[in-house]
Amino acid sequence: xxxxxxxxxxxxxxxxxxxxxxxxxxxxxxxxxxxxxxxxxxxxxxxxxxxxxxxxxxxxxxxxxxxxxxxxxxxxxxxxxxxxxxxxxxxxxxxxxxxxxxxxxxxxxxxxxxxxxxxxxxxxxxxxxxxxxxxxxxxxxxxxxxxxxxxxxxxxxxxxxxxxxxxxxxxxxxxxxxxxxxxxxxxxxxxxxxxxxxxxxxxxxxxxxxxxxxxxxxxxxxxxxxxxxxxxxxxxxxxxxxxxxxxxxxxxxxxxxxxxxxxxxxxxxxxxxxxxxxxxx
Amino acid sequence: xxxxxxxxxxxxxxxxxxxxxxxxxxxxxxxxxxxxxxxxxxxxxxxxxxxxxxxxxxxxxxxxxxxxxxxxxxxxxxxxxxxxxxxxxxxxxxxxxxxxxxxxxxxxxxxxxxxxxxxxxxxxxxxxxxxxxxxxxxxxxxxxxxxxxxxxxxxxxxxxxxxxxxxxxxxxxxxxxxxxxxxxxxxxxxxxxxxxxxxxxxxxxxxxxxxxxxxxxxxxxxxxxxxxxxxxxxxxxxxxxxxxxxxxxxxxxxxxxxxxxxxxxxxxxxxxxxxxxxxxxxxxxxxxxxxxxxxxxxxxxxxxxxxxxxxxxxxx
Numbered sequence: 001x002x003x004x005x006x007x008x009x010x011x012x013x014x015x016x017x018x019x020x021x022x023x024x025x026x027x028x029x030x031x032x033x034x035x036x037x038x039x040x041x042x043x044x045x046x047x048x049x050x051x052x053x054x055x056x057x058x059x060x061x062x063x064x065x066x067x068x069x070x071x072x073x074x075x076x077x078x079x080x081x082x083x084x085x086x087x088x089x090x091x092x093x094x095x096x097x098x099x100x101x102x103x104x105x106x107x108x109x110x111x112x113x114x115x116x117x118x119x120x121x122x123x124x125x126x127x128x129x130x131x132x133x134x135x136x137x138x139x140x141x142x143x144x145x146x147x148x149x150x151x152x153x154x155x156x157x158x159x160x161x162x163x164x165x166x167x168x169x170x171x172x173x174x175x176x177x178x179x180x181x182x183x184x185x186x187x188x189x190x191x192x193x194x195x196x197x198x199x200x201x202x203x204x205x206x207x208x209x210x211x212x213x214x215x216x217x218x219x220x221x222x223x224x225x226x227x228x229x230x231x232x233x234x235x236x237x238x239x240x241x242x243x244x245x246x247x248x249x250x251x252x253x254x255x256x257x258x259x260x261x262x263x264x265x266x267x268x269x270x271x272x273x274x275x276x277x278x279x280x281x
Numbered sequence: 282x283x284x285x286x287x288x289x290x291x292x293x294x295x296x297x298x299x300x301x302x303x304x305x306x307x308x309x310x311x312x313x314x315x316x317x318x319x320x321x322x323x324x325x326x327x328x329x330x331x332x333x334x335x336x337x338x339x340x341x342x343x344x345x346x347x348x349x350x351x352x353x354x355x356x357x358x359x360x361x362x363x364x365x366x367x368x369x370x371x372x373x374x375x376x377x378x379x380x381x382x383x384x385x386x387x388x389x390x391x392x393x394x395x396x397x398x399x400x401x402x403x404x405x406x407x408x409x410x411x412x413x414x415x416x417x418x419x420x421x422x423x424x425x426x427x428x429x430x431x432x433x434x435x436x437x438x439x440x441x442x443x444x445x446x447x448x449x450x451x452x453x454x455x456x457x458x459x460x461x462x463x464x465x466x467x468x469x470x471x472x473x474x475x476x477x478x479x480x481x482x483x484x485x486x487x488x489x490x491x492x493x494x495x496x497x498x499x500x501x502x503x504x505x506x507x508x509x510x511x512x513x514x515x516x517x518x519x520x521x522x523x524x525x526x527x528x529x530x531x532x533x534x535x536x537x538x539x540x541x542x543x544x545x546x547x548x549x550x551x552x553x554x555x556x557x558x559x560x561x562x563x564x565x566x567x568x569x570x571x572x573x574x575x576x577x578x579x580x581x582x583x584x585x586x587x588x589x590x591x592x593x594x595x596x597x
Contacts, residue, residue: 058356066351107383115354117383120374126344127379130351130359137312137333138355157375160344168336 004216009277010082011041015247016274017078017091017281023267025095028103031257033075035180035213035242036147040079042219049142052084057107057115063142064115064131068124069149069178070104071259077101080113081281088281122155124148125175129165129235132173143230146175151183154192159204165235166205173235174226175206178213182244182255201237213240248273282498283473285491287455291428293485294392294449298323299428300435301360301390305331310356311439314349316342316363321451322392324362342367346375346387353385358439364398365391365448369410380444381417388438389414393451394424395535396563396580397485397573406568412540414446415513421466422513424448424534424542426487428456430510433464441466448484450535452573455488469516471523475505478591479523479530483509483542486533486561486582493587502597512542517553520546524556529594533561533587535577559590 014037022028043065050062067076074094081088086100093099100111104119116127128146135142148158165173177197185191194200201208207229211222219240226236244258245251248270251262262270304311305327312334319325319337328335336352338345342363349359362368368391369376380387391410398406415422421441425431431449438445445466458470472487473494482490487508494504505523509516524530530550532543543560550556563580577583591597 058354060355116350116385117378120378122343123347123375123379126347126375127351127354129344130348130353131355132351133336133348134352134355134357137357140355157341157343157347160341161347164338164341164344164348167339 007041007045007216009275010045011038012275013278014041014075014078014082016271016276018074019248019262019267019270020280021074021078021091021094022261023264024092026261027095028074028261029071029259030074030262031182031244031251031255032069032149032178032180033072034246034248034251035244036072036178037075037247038216039147039176039178039213039219039240040075042216042223043145044079044083046220047223048145052112055085055113059115059131060138061140061142064144066116066124066128066131066144066146067105067118068146069121069152070118073104076105082278085113086111091281121152122157125158125161128173128175129161129170132170133168135172144173146173148175148177150177150179150181150188150194150197153177153194153197162201162204162206169233170235171231171233174238175235176238176240178242179239180242180244182258184255184258186255197239205234207234207236209236209238211238211240213242214246282495285457287457289456290453291456292451292453293425293428293431294451295323296425296428296431297390297392297435297447297449298326300432302326302330303436304439305334308358308439310358312336312352312357312359314338314345314359314361316340316345316367318363322362322390342372343375346372347379349387350379350383350385353387358386358388360388360390362390362392364405365394365410366405366407369413369446370407373413377417381419384419384443386443388445388447391446391448394448395450395485396568396576397450397452397535399451399573399576400570402570403567408537408563408568409540410448411512411536411542415545419444420513421445421511423466423511424484425510426484426508427454427458429460429462430458430464433462434510437464437466450485454485457488467511467514467516469519470508470510471519472508473504473506475503475527477503477527478595479505479507479527480533480587480591481507481509481520481530481542481546482533483512485535489584490533490587492584493591496584496588497591500597502591502595504591509542512545515545515549517549520549521554524550524554528556530556531559531561531587531590531594535582536562538562538564557594559594561587561590
């Protein structure tokens with residue numbers, strides 16, 4: 001699949017899934033799910049060297065992805081289901097009692113595609129570093145990816161991990177930030193300014209790439225560039241400039257929809273803006 | 282009273298270091314992480330022998346726990362070591378989500394636990410860690426009593442599939458359990474057959490309990506003595522059998538009364554076989570600076586206080 005339009009179609013369906021899952025559950029996090037949707041679509045439908053058939057939790061011999069921002073679970077579950085990790089009909093069980101699709105990703109629930117529980121922020125990058133070091137020890141040449149948030153980057157552990165990855169020369173790791181500039185209480189600038197993330201990651205010693213997280217050409221270029229930097233003794237960070245709530249006009253560019261479910265009418269308004277390309281679940 | 286011989290004082294942290302070195306030589310899956318306390322935790326021999334399997338994490342414990350979880354996912358058996366205060370209290374949420382809830386095979390090596398850490402004082406003397414760790418689903422909590430048992434427990438922890446919190450201490454204490462012991466997680470050791478009262482002790486209090494039982498024997502009180510190195514999963518059969526036999530239980534531990542061994546035993550007995558109990562533990566206060574033995578005496582954690590608790594409960 002090299003046609004950009006193909007990925008745009010998948011992402012449109014993924015965004016429909018997100019809206020319908022959150023509306024159906026009456027809770028969840030649509031804003032960040034929408035802002036990361038194109039990144040995860042590109043990752044799972046092209047970049048990651050793993051298939052639903054080859055996937056196992058240990059990740060030996062294939063690429064691994066760690067979602068640190070566990071609250072974008074509707075996005076994660078939709079992409080996994082659309083990629084074939086489980087039936088898309090299961091998306092309708094999101095946040096329901098007894099479901100494998102817990103509010104935040106869980107190991108206990110046993111959903112294929114999930115390497116680690118996440119939800120309490122700040123932890124996923126550290127886990128990804130550990131997994132990458134494990135691959136290095138085992139002589140496993142596959143890669144480790146992790147997605148963190150910009151708001152999440154207020155957590156101290158992110159910067160502990162940033163220093164550790166450089167110190168241990170973790171150069172089989174591609175971390176990504178969904179840089180949507182929003183968090184629950186407002187803009188990241190207003191809540192607690194992050195400053196220039198590019199300067200920060202560079203200062204910590206990471207290879208740093210900035211890309212447009214809603215332009216598949218830019219996303220794939222960033223992945224290619226990141227891949228070319230692996231093995232060079234440094235970890236790689238891709239800062240994806242994104243917009244919270246991207247794809248639905250009334251959700252876009254505001255923190256209002258970080259963790260709120262739309263009404264049925266709002267959901268319909270949103271769905272009218274997103275082409276049904278692969279068939280709703 | 283069965284005789285126990287102190288073969289010479291040794292610190293339990295050195296037992297951990299020896300166990301880790303044994304694992305390093307025998308199990309290539311074992312890796313170690315440490316937060317700038319390699320010497321204090323006696324991890325330096327492992328680090329020197331297996332530099333590729335040792336990860337110095339600096340003073341960044343939260344990240345260390347996450348890294349250990351990531352290593353475990355891929356199939357390594359990581360031992361993440363630091364002082365118990367930082368290994369349990371500081372990183373509770375990391376252990377909760379990345380280790381216990383995620384079911385990663387991480388072993389947390391928690392040294393300098395309790396007031397026997399000594400002169401550094403209360404900021405470093407965690408007395409709540411058994412409680413914190415045993416509350417977590419999936420977590421095993423082990424508090425061995427001497428050098429030999431700590432070494433054996435370390436080796437057993439590596440063979441256990443799942444999270445383990447291994448708690449040990451700083452000072453030299455009597456080493457009296459067999460060098461070649463097989464350590465079975467969750468299986469209490471019956472140190473003495475007695476009939477008047479049950480004493481259940483863990484960690485540094487086990488030797489004190491042996492001393493207490495010897496004193497009590499001279500006064501005609503027969504102690505059924507249990508070393509309960511594994512606080513979770515608790516050896517139900519051992520506790521219930523002994524409590525049913527003697528009808529009185531004294532628990533002894535270097536920990537707060539809240540959340541510790543005593544409460545674990547009390548919870549079991551309250552549900553299954555209520556008997557009078559006494560608790561040799563610290564009641565709702567922090568530690569302070571001092572010599573380990575001095576602090577143990579001042580905080581009521583020695584043979585004399587176990588004797589007093591037994592006399593109180595037996596009415597002797």
